[in-house]
Amino acid sequence: MAGRERLLDPTGDSDRAVDTTLAPRPRTLRGLTVGLLENTKPNAAATLSAVARELRRLHGVRASVMFTKSYFGTPAEESLIQRILHNCDFAVAGIGD
Numbered sequence: 201m202a203g204r205e206r207l208l209d210p211t212g213d214s215d216r217a218v219d220t221t222l223a224p225r226p227r228t229l230r231g232l233t234v235g236l237l238e239n240t241k242p243n244a245a246a247t248l249s250a251v252a253r254e255l256r257r258l259h260g261v262r263a264s265v266m267f268t269k270s271y272f273g274t275p276a277e278e279s280l281i282q283r284i285l286h287n288c289d290f291a292v293a294g295i296g297d
Contacts, residue, residue: 204221226289226290229255229261230259230260230262231261232289232290233261233263233288234261234264234265234290234291235264235267235287235288235290236248236251236252236264236267236292237267237291237293238266238269239268239293239294240270240272241272241295242297243297244295248266248294265284265287
């Protein structure tokens with residue numbers, strides 16, 4: 201996807217909403233590590249674990265690492281985001297219930 205996209209901040213803090221250039225998509229997922237960000241709601245971890253299994257089976261993802269937000273109602277902490285960035289090639293966020 202080329203160009204800039206308008207990203208909306210779901211927290212309602214419009215000062216944080218800025219035009220952002222999206223990261224380039226990897227050509228393949230084979231051999232990559234996926235970060236799974238679960239929000240602590242029921243079934244989020246189970247759903248993301250199933251996503252990880254399918255990514256391994258269908259796309260050759262090498263590994264998955266589960267990360268957990270401290271509370272579902274707040275944005276992910278910057279330290280958590282940095283851990284994901286430093287340990288994973290791409291990330292999937294999941295919401296449970």
